[in-house]
Amino acid sequence: MAGIPPTLIIFFAIFTFSTLAAVDGESQSFSRTMPLESKKLKREKMSHLHFYFHDIVSGRNPTAIKVAEASSTKTSSTGFGMMVIIDDPLTEKPENTSKLVGRAQGIYASASQSEVGLLMTLNYAFLEGKYNGSTLSILGRNTVMSEVREMPVVGGSGLFRFARGYAHAKTHWFDPTTGDAVVEYNVYVIHY
Numbered sequence: 001m002a003g004i005p006p007t008l009i010i011f012f013a014i015f016t017f018s019t020l021a022a023v024d025g026e027s028q029s030f031s032r033t034m035p036l037e038s039k040k041l042k043r044e045k046m047s048h049l050h051f052y053f054h055d056i057v058s059g060r061n062p063t064a065i066k067v068a069e070a071s072s073t074k075t076s077s078t079g080f081g082m083m084v085i086i087d088d089p090l091t092e093k094p095e096n097t098s099k100l101v102g103r104a105q106g107i108y109a110s111a112s113q114s115e116v117g118l119l120m121t122l123n124y125a126f127l128e129g130k131y132n133g134s135t136l137s138i139l140g141r142n143t144v145m146s147e148v149r150e151m152p153v154v155g156g157s158g159l160f161r162f163a164r165g166y167a168h169a170k171t172h173w174f175d176p177t178t179g180d181a182v183v184e185y186n187v188y189v190i191h192y
């Protein structure tokens with residue numbers, strides 16, 4: 001750089017930087033950058049949600065139904081290959097007569113050969129108060145024999161737009177003869 005005046009170097013540095021910034025912020029016909037405030041996205045907050053998840057596989061009105069399994073699933077000690085679709089009630093208290101706050105709708109699949117480990121892909125569809133119509137999406141691993149299982153919250157809609165966080169699941173009650181379970185959930189979610 002010997003011989004180039006320092007002012008020229010500074011000029012080029014500023015010029016190059018501002019050119020890059022202009023390209024980065026450039027609008028295309030199909031996209032534009034917007035300030036967060038234009039969608040009323042001011043400050044992030046954290047919400048703690050607490051509810052009970054009722055996974056009823058037995059009886060006349062099951063909320064979780066097995067839709068598929070492999071021929072080897074019946075002989076697998078972990079139920080590997082089983083797939084279940086759920087529309088499980090979420091309630092305020094553990095009793096099934098407690099107030100309904102939402103439903104967990106989606107799929108879980110037995111995806112581990114070494115322990116009972118479920119792939120959970122589901123939405124919590126909330127029904128209560130201001131949350132009515134808003135959803136949170138869960139995609140995670142649920143080793144049901146563990147004391148506490150953690151699953152990521154990967155997104156949301158409505159009041160939970162741009163959500164991210166995690167859900168902690170703890171079995172509250174399990175009937176080994178029917179397979180019915182009530183699971184306590186503590187969900188921590190950051191959203192606007």
Ligand SMILES: *[C@@H]1O[C@H](CO)[C@@H](O)[C@H](O)[C@H]1NC(C)=O
Nearest residue numbers: 054056059061095096097180
């Ligand atoms: C609620 O739980 C009780 C006791 O376990 C059971 O007898 C009853 O059938 C359940 N009701 C519903 C609607 O699942």
Ligand SMILES: *[C@@H]1O[C@H](CO)[C@@H](O)[C@H](O)[C@H]1NC(C)=O
Nearest residue numbers: 126127128129130131132133
């Ligand atoms: C939730 O919203 C639906 C659709 O707008 C409405 O029918 C229902 O009554 C609402 N539920 C509650 C508990 O506010």
